[in-house]
Amino acid sequence: MNPAIVFKNVSKIYHGQIFGLKEINLEVEKGDFVFIIGHSGAGKSTLLKLLYRALLPSSGEVYVNNMNLLKLKSKDIPVFRRTLGVVFQDVRLLPRKTAIENISLCLEMLGLSDREVKKRAYKSLELVKLSAKSRAFPNELSGGEQQRLAIARAISYYPTLLIADEPTGNIDLKTSWEIMSIFESLNRMGMTILITTHNPIIVSKMNKRVIQLKNGQVESDSLEPTPIVYEQI
Amino acid sequence: MSRFRIYLREAIVSLSRGGGMAIASTISISFTMIIFGLILMCFLSLFQASTKIGDQVELLVFLKDNVSAQDINGLVGTISNMEGVASVEYVSKHDAWEKFKKYFQNKINISDIKNPLPDTIKVRTKSPDYIAGLSKVISQFPQVDETRYPQQLLNTLNIMVQKITLIGSLLLIGFALASLVVISSTIKVSVLARREELEILELVGAEPNFIRMPYILEGSFIGFFSSLLAIFFFIFLSIFLSFTVVNINPPWSFFWPLNTSLWILMCFIIVFTGTFIGFLGSFISLRNVGKFSVTKDF
Numbered sequence: 001m002n003p004a005i006v007f008k009n010v011s012k013i014y015h016g017q018i019f020g021l022k023e024i025n026l027e028v029e030k031g032d033f034v035f036i037i038g039h040s041g042a043g044k045s046t047l048l049k050l051l052y053r054a055l056l057p058s059s060g061e062v063y064v065n066n067m068n069l070l071k072l073k074s075k076d077i078p079v080f081r082r083t084l085g086v087v088f089q090d091v092r093l094l095p096r097k098t099a100i101e102n103i104s105l106c107l108e109m110l111g112l113s114d115r116e117v118k119k120r121a122y123k124s125l126e127l128v129k130l131s132a133k134s135r136a137f138p139n140e141l142s143g144g145e146q147q148r149l150a151i152a153r154a155i156s157y158y159p160t161l162l163i164a165d166e167p168t169g170n171i172d173l174k175t176s177w178e179i180m181s182i183f184e185s186l187n188r189m190g191m192t193i194l195i196t197t198h199n200p201i202i203v204s205k206m207n208k209r210v211i212q213l214k215n216g217q218v219e220s221d222s223l224e225p226t227p228i229v230y231e232q233i
Numbered sequence: 234m235s236r237f238r239i240y241l242r243e244a245i246v247s248l249s250r251g252g253g254m255a256i257a258s259t260i261s262i263s264f265t266m267i268i269f270g271l272i273l274m275c276f277l278s279l280f281q282a283s284t285k286i287g288d289q290v291e292l293l294v295f296l297k298d299n300v301s302a303q304d305i306n307g308l309v310g311t312i313s314n315m316e317g318v319a320s321v322e323y324v325s326k327h328d329a330w331e332k333f334k335k336y337f338q339n340k341i342n343i344s345d346i347k348n349p350l351p352d353t354i355k356v357r358t359k360s361p362d363y364i365a366g367l368s369k370v371i372s373q374f375p376q377v378d379e380t381r382y383p384q385q386l387l388n389t390l391n392i393m394v395q396k397i398t399l400i401g402s403l404l405l406i407g408f409a410l411a412s413l414v415v416i417s418s419t420i421k422v423s424v425l426a427r428r429e430e431l432e433i434l435e436l437v438g439a440e441p442n443f444i445r446m447p448y449i450l451e452g453s454f455i456g457f458f459s460s461l462l463a464i465f466f467f468i469f470l471s472i473f474l475s476f477t478v479v480n481i482n483p484p485w486s487f488f489w490p491l492n493t494s495l496w497i498l499m500c501f502i503i504v505f506t507g508t509f510i511g512f513l514g515s516f517i518s519l520r521n522v523g524k525f526s527v528t529k530d531f
Contacts, residue, residue: 054436081438092433096250106437108239153437 003027003063004161004192005051010060012046012216020046022216024060028194030160033187035203036196038213044196045089047213048165051194052086053077064161082110085154085191087164091146093138099125099149100134103156110157124152128182144175151182161192168199176202236443243447248454254426255455258419262459263466265412266507270463272408273499276401278490283394287361290390292368292382294354300376305352308376312356315370317363322355329353351378361387409506417514420452424518431522444522449515456511460504467499 005028012020021043028034036044049055050062053069062069065083072080094102103121112120125131128148138146147167154162164183168176180202187193197203203210212219248255294312296305305323313321330348337343356371358364364387368380424431427448434444474490491499 052436078435078438078440078443081436086436088436092429092436094430094433096247096430105243106439109437109439109443 002030002066004030004032004065005194006061006063007047007050008061008063010050010057010062012043012050012055013058019216021050021057024216024218026211026218026221028192030192031187031190033184033193033206033208034195035206035208035210036194036213037198037200037203037210038219040198042213043216044213045165046216048086048163048194048196051163052081052084078109082157083159083161085157085159085162087147087150087154087162087167089165089169091138091150093146093149093153095138098135098137099130099141099152102138102149103153106153107156120156120158124156125149127155127185128152129178144171144178147171147175147179148182151179155186155191159191161194162186164193164195166196166198168197168202173201180206236446239443240446240450244450244454247447247451251423251451254423255451258423258455259458259462261419262416262455262507262511263462265415266459266463266503267466269405269408269412269506270467270499270503272401272404273502274467274491276397276405277495277499279397280394280401281491281495283390283397287387287390287394288357290358290361290364290383290387292356292358292364292371292380294356294371294380295378296352296354296376297378298351300352304376305354308374309354311374312354312367312371315367317358317360317367318356319359320357322357324353324355326350326352361390409510412506413510413514413517416452416456416510417517420455420511420514421518424448424515435522441522445516445519448519449512452515452518453508453512456507456509456514457504459511460507463503463507464500467503 005026007024007026010024011022014020024043024047036047038044046055050057050069051064053072056070064080067080069080094105097105100121103124104117107117107120122131122134125134128151130145130148130152133141133145133149136145138149141149151164151167154164162183167179167183171179176199183193183195184206209222211221296308300308309321309323312318326348329350333350334343356367358367364382365384368382371377372380431444471490
């Protein structure tokens with residue numbers, strides 16, 4: 001097997017005493033669709049931040065696509081981040097750029113031709129059904145549209161691994177399902193998907209692998225896709 | 234699209250969408266450039282005045298009696314070709330005496346006096362610095378009796394120019410550094426206002442230069458436009474002063490109190506300094522960008 005993500009005895013301690021994560025061991029195979037669930041402060045966001053190298057573990061090792069993130073040099077971080085698709089908890093769109101510009105600018109970092117940039121940017125918008133709003137600025141989009149734009153930006157790189165931190169956090173259930181269906185179709189295309197969420201309805205109905213965190217530790221890990229009644233969320 | 238074109242496009246788009254912040258930065262920096270320009274203008278005016286006095290100074294070459302016209306012509310030709318000589322004028326003893334008589338006609342009785350004046354060559358130099366050297370060389374010629382120039386005045390002028398240059402340069406460098414602090418603070422405010430943008434770019438994998446360069450170019454543009462505003466101020470100031478103080482009519486008044494070349498030099502210095510300080514100010518404000526991607530620990 002060739003795992004996309006490996007956590008080996010990973011702990012993260014803030015300010016020398018507060019545990020963000022405690023001795024985490026887990027593997028996510030390529031092509032998997034995994035939900036990370038847990039209360040606020042359970043360690044979900046910390047886990048994701050370790051994956052896109054916004055944080056370093058206090059101990060243990062994190063591997064993404066066989067790359068040990070501890071050994072990653074500062075100058076290689078941007079290149080590494082461009083191999084991932086990340087949808088941030090607070091969307092994080094460039095406020096003074098239109099929808100299409102938000103995507104194009106990221107693609108231009110790859111050194112693609114103007115034609116390729118345009119093609120990929122419009123294709124990404126089309127995938128999230130946002131083509132009609134390509135010239136809109138983020139503040140002119142609804143919460144759901146902003147979230148879809150963030151997904152479009154994340155997938156425009158054609159990443160093999162997509163990480164989404166609470167992508168349905170502040171949006172209604174109907175829009176949440178729309179977004180989940182986008183993730184599902186991306187997963188069917190072979191993309192490994194890792195999502196943190198608070199939403200028990202989505203988790204139980206999606207019927208995917210669920211890793212539950214509690215106080216920075218893995219409370220449960222349903223390796224087989226199992227419907228889950230999620231009382232604790 | 235090449236990286237530089239992307240940086241340039243981003244800087245221009247950012248300026249055009251920057252709205253109030255870009256305008257406020259430009260105006261506040263232009264005030265700094267106006268003060269810088271005023272110091273520069275005073276320095277250049279003093280420099281111009283002292284150079285003008287120096288340029289008026291002549292080297293007088295008194296010739297011996299009975300030097301033939303052919304020798305005089307030869308000497309004038311030789312002096313004209315010497316390094317640093319701007320112009321040479323031969324005044325015969327006859328012409329000099331006629332001029333003298335005309336000047337003192339009604340003041341003293343000189344009708345019985347025999348012409349005591351020698352044939353003279355007046356030498357103007359390209360710079361007062363050449364006078365002493367030329368005097369030394371020319372006085373060695375056999376046709377020359379003696380050479381004279383206002384050595385004391387030249388020494389005083391020399392010291393004055395040196396002092397003006399030193400004090401002016403120190404003032405300008407000091408003020409340029411102060412401007413750098415003001416400008417980098419102004420730019421820092423606008424960078425802080427866009428801190429979120431910088432963080433987003435880092436998170437989506439932009440390299441430090443990709444993040445910094447548009448902002449650095451934007452800072453340079455703001456410095457450039459601020460300098461242009463300052464230059465417009467000086468154009469209006471010069472026109473105003475020429476009408477009210479010196480009463481000269483345009484277009485000659487346009488560059489007052491400086492001459493055309495010094496005006497162009499002043500504009501060039503203001504534009505260069507403004508643009509460079511804008512560039513440096515942004516560079517300093519953004520020096521930490523890209524470093525926090527290493528890892529933020531809480």
